[in-house]
Amino acid sequence: MTTVLERVRSGRQAAGERWRDMPRWVRWAVLVAVIVFFYALPNKEFYQYLGPIPTTGSNFTQVLFTVSIYVLLAVGLNIVVGFAGLLDLGYFGFFAVGAYTVAVLTSPGSDLKTLWPWLLAVPFAIGLTMISGVMLGTPTLRLRGDYLAIVTLGFAEMIRIAAVSSEFLKGQRGFNQIPHPPGEYADGRPVFGVLDARPYYWLVLTLIILVVIGVRNLERSRVGRAWVSIREDEDAAQLMGVPTFKFKLWAFAAGAAIAGLAGALFAGKQNFVNSQNFELLNSIIILAAVIFGGSGNIVGAIVGGGLVAYMIERFRGIELFGIELYEYRFLFFGLVLVIMMIFRPEGLIPNRRRAAEFKDRRKEVTVGE
Numbered sequence: 001m002t003t004v005l006e007r008v009r010s011g012r013q014a015a016g017e018r019w020r021d022m023p024r025w026v027r028w029a030v031l032v033a034v035i036v037f038f039y040a041l042p043n044k045e046f047y048q049y050l051g052p053i054p055t056t057g058s059n060f061t062q063v064l065f066t067v068s069i070y071v072l073l074a075v076g077l078n079i080v081v082g083f084a085g086l087l088d089l090g091y092f093g094f095f096a097v098g099a100y101t102v103a104v105l106t107s108p109g110s111d112l113k114t115l116w117p118w119l120l121a122v123p124f125a126i127g128l129t130m131i132s133g134v135m136l137g138t139p140t141l142r143l144r145g146d147y148l149a150i151v152t153l154g155f156a157e158m159i160r161i162a163a164v165s166s167e168f169l170k171g172q173r174g175f176n177q178i179p180h181p182p183g184e185y186a187d188g189r190p191v192f193g194v195l196d197a198r199p200y201y202w203l204v205l206t207l208i209i210l211v212v213i214g215v216r217n218l219e220r221s222r223v224g225r226a227w228v229s230i231r232e233d234e235d236a237a238q239l240m241g242v243p244t245f246k247f248k249l250w251a252f253a254a255g256a257a258i259a260g261l262a263g264a265l266f267a268g269k270q271n272f273v274n275s276q277n278f279e280l281l282n283s284i285i286i287l288a289a290v291i292f293g294g295s296g297n298i299v300g301a302i303v304g305g306g307l308v309a310y311m312i313e314r315f316r317g318i319e320l321f322g323i324e325l326y327e328y329r330f331l332f333f334g335l336v337l338v339i340m341m342i343f344r345p346e347g348l349i350p351n352r353r354r355a356a357e358f359k360d361r362r363k364e365v366t367v368g369e
Contacts, residue, residue, distance in 0.1 A: 038205060042198040057317015057326070061197040065269060067309040068204040069262050074289045074305030075211055075298065076258030081287065082296035082351070083224065084251035085231030086141070087149040090156030092283035094129045094256040096163065098263025101125040103175035103273040104168075110175060111168055118179045122264045129260025130253045137252035141245060144234070156283050163275035174274025178267050192268070200269045207265070211258060212298055218254070219298070227251055231296070285312075288337055294347030303349055311336070 040046045042061040047054045054060045073095060080088045104110045105121040140151045163169045181203065183191035191199050218224050226247040229237035238244045267273050285308060293304020311333060315325040325332075340347075 035209070039202065042201050055313055055316065057315075058313060059197065061201060063310070063313045065197045065201045065204065066313065067306050068201055068208060069266055070286065070289060070309035071302050071305040072204060072208050072211065072262045072265075073259060073286050074293065074301040074308075075208065075215060076255045076262070077286050078290050078295065078298065078301035079215060079218075079227075079258070080251050080255040081290055082301065083219065083227040083231065084248055085227075085234075086248060086251060087145060088152045088252075088255070089149045089287065090152035090154070090159075090283055091255065091259060091286055092278060092280070093152075093156035093159040094133060094259035095263040095266070095282075096156075096159045096278040097129045097132050097256075098125040098260030099267040099273050099277070100163065100169060100175075100263075101128050101260070102264045102267040103178055107175035107178050109170065109177065118181055118264075118268045122261070125264040126257050126260045129256045129263070133252040133256030134249060137249045141248045141252065153280075153283075156280055160275065160278055160280065163278060170274065172274050172276060174272055176272045178271050178273065180271065181268050194271070197269070200265070204265055207261065208302075211261075212302070215254075215298060223247065223250060288333075292337060292340055292347060294350040296351030297347070297349050300347050300349035300351070304347065307348075308333070 042064050047060060055063050073091070077088065077091045080086050080091065102118065102121045102125050104112055105114050105116045105124060106118055108115065136152070136155050140148060143151060164171055180190065180192040181200075183199075185191060192203075193199075219227075226237070226242050226244075229240070229242055230244050230247060234244055266277075270277075286305070289304040289308035290301050291304070292308060293302065294300025312329050315329045315332065318325045
């Protein structure tokens with residue numbers, strides 16, 4: 001069994017080296033082809049030829065929108081967990097802040113009665129989630145490990161309880177008639193309507209590309225190098241003159257901003273927001289998606305977020321021996337995670353540095369045996 005796993009790992013390593021050795025134009029051509037594929041994916045004329053990939057128990061374009069939201073959240077959480085090495089169990093709380101900000105500013109049911117258009121409310125949602133990230137991080141980022149995880153978990157629960165019990169946030173009644181993103185076709189029909197989820201998916205996909213470009217530039221900058229040094233050894237980074245607290249705060253703010261953007265997009269699509277949309281389980285799923293895909297790797301976070309969201313929805317409408325498999329979706333999801341952590345703890349597409357660390361640890365275990 002060990003020999004087989006070693007062969008698989010060596011094969012993947014060789015594939016990664018071949019990819020890096022390819023001419024630049026070939027890699028760009030492959031990247032463009034992948035992007036075109038995902039833009040074409042929600043069209044029935046295209047996905048009907050993809051065999052079992054389209055979901056049967058739910059609208060496939062709606063599933064794609066949900067998957068794209070999870071991918072955006074995974075990219076944001078990867079900054080906090082993957083780059084800076086901060087264990088955040090309450091990341092979905094920032095998503096709730098972004099969604100509720102849009103709802104409060106735009107819905108006729110809001111006590112503010114501001115009735116802003118969706119597009120005007122989005123920057124305020126992003127700004128407020130960044131501020132909430134700074135407010136959460138300022139008193140807590142001197143903590144590490146499990147202690148930081150407990151604090152962030154408490155933050156997410158505070159947001160959820162406030163949403164349930166606050167009259168201002170309407171509890172389970174929630175906010176309705178949240179406006180959709182702007183835009184009209186030539187015949188006057190709105191681009192972002194109620195029935196067709198494709199424009200929302202294309203909007204989120206476009207924003208994912210822009211966010212990934214921005215995060216990629218951050219990763220390669222002085223800020224990204226500071227995050228990596230904090231993740232590897234915070235004490236050593238501080239001794240070398242890295243202002244660790246400031247860069248950890250930047251990681252929290254950047255991750256929160258992306259979550260706020262995702263929340264604003266979700267509110268604009270759903271047209272309705274209430275407290276049941278923001279359960280703690282979602283924070284755990286997003287964190288699992290980042291680890292599953294490969295913490296510290298942007299591509300890994302994208303793959304992890306997409307696969308996790310898709311796996312959960314894929315069981316809807318499937319029966320086996322009269323049993324609805326969707327009821328046991330988290331059981332299957334948990335089994336997949338356990339198997340992954342045993343045989344590939346670094347994730348599907350790991351960061352090269354983290355993959356090397358796991359390889360060294362395996363050698364140490366082998367020598368110890």
